[in-house]
Amino acid sequence: MFDLMNNTLEQEWDYFAKDATKDHELTIIREDGVYRHLRVATPGTNTYAWEIVTWPGHLAISGDVGDGYTFSRLYDMFDFFNPHATTNDTMPSIDFHYWAEKLGFAQRGTEKRFSPEQFLHRVREAAEAYAKEYDKNIDVEALCTQASHHTDNEYTAREWARDEDTVLSQDFYWEADFSVYDHHYVTACFAIADTIRRYNDVKKTPQENITAPATV
Template identity: 30%
Template sequence: MTEYEPTQEQFEQDVANWGMETLLDTGLYRHLRFRMSSGGFRWFDIVTWPGKLVITGDCETYTFARLEDMFEFFRSSGRSINPGYWQEKICDGSDRARDFDWDRFCAEALAEFDSATANETDEERRATARRDLEDELDEADPDKFGAIQFLRNYQYRPDGYQEPAYFWFDLSESPPDGEGWNYHYIWCCRAIAWAIEQYDAQKVKAP
């Protein structure tokens, strides 16, 4: 199973001493608050009405829309989370679920080089080419636009090397993009699954 950051273990440590307060629970209209049982400033709310679920508080705010009862939608995954599918249901800016990281981009670029040159028999030439790529990455603008420009422009062609270049990035395939799940989005996904679990457990206990 794919692991995401924060991990389930990390999330459970965050909420180990948290409890649930029911502010509203009328059919599909719910307002649940989660925070440390002893008080404190960290908290998040889950609010639902027909067709919508909002998570907000000391985390990002996301609004999801899919089924009339959004608890049913998220409950179908149990404790597991499905960031990609759930992202499609965000209706207040789904692009916020992912972000760009320059270090991730550099690691992906070097990994693509390693894969593309795996059959190179001249190890000295391969090592020199890799150092060139590392040096050029160090000099590039460390942001998403810089990454795009780098992919478009980078070629390594050692002295005397004929066409085509020894290495370049094939933009027609799946080039490095440095994109990954936003940490706070994953935290919110875990929080929703956990919150519904707490809600269901309290319902079972109710007389």
């Protein structure tokens, strides 16, 4: 079954990995145990660049990508995020919901936003299911058109859904999820996974293969 949220995430990852960050490089500014300061950027520009700082029990990201998110879970937060770091261009296996639970208290709830597209997608799903099971003569397209006039915000969408309870059940009104992960949160998660992938690549490089700085 088509999943609007997953489809959107895959599109965002393609742009992130194949366009926005394709020339990025990792710079280790500081590393002292779990105290780290890393920067990922295309040399000579701050566009789509970010920095990650870790200290005991915390990881924070700032910059042009993911600015302002702080996660807290393990003493070394790289241990928390490392299993999800991709080793190639495929989208990392991020559990966005679980990661959001590790955000600072004041940031929880900011990771998702109401999506008119997701709302209309859920309405169509519910209407088609009702038509298949109860009334094949229901005009699904007309219902979806009506729904499209009530997408200004989540409150408006849910109030409309409540009034359409012949087709849309009370469970739909109370429990249906009309949200998607916010772009800024998604790219922050991508950036963290990408940073750790780059960090792992540096750490597994034999010391003798690291090019020494040029002397003058």
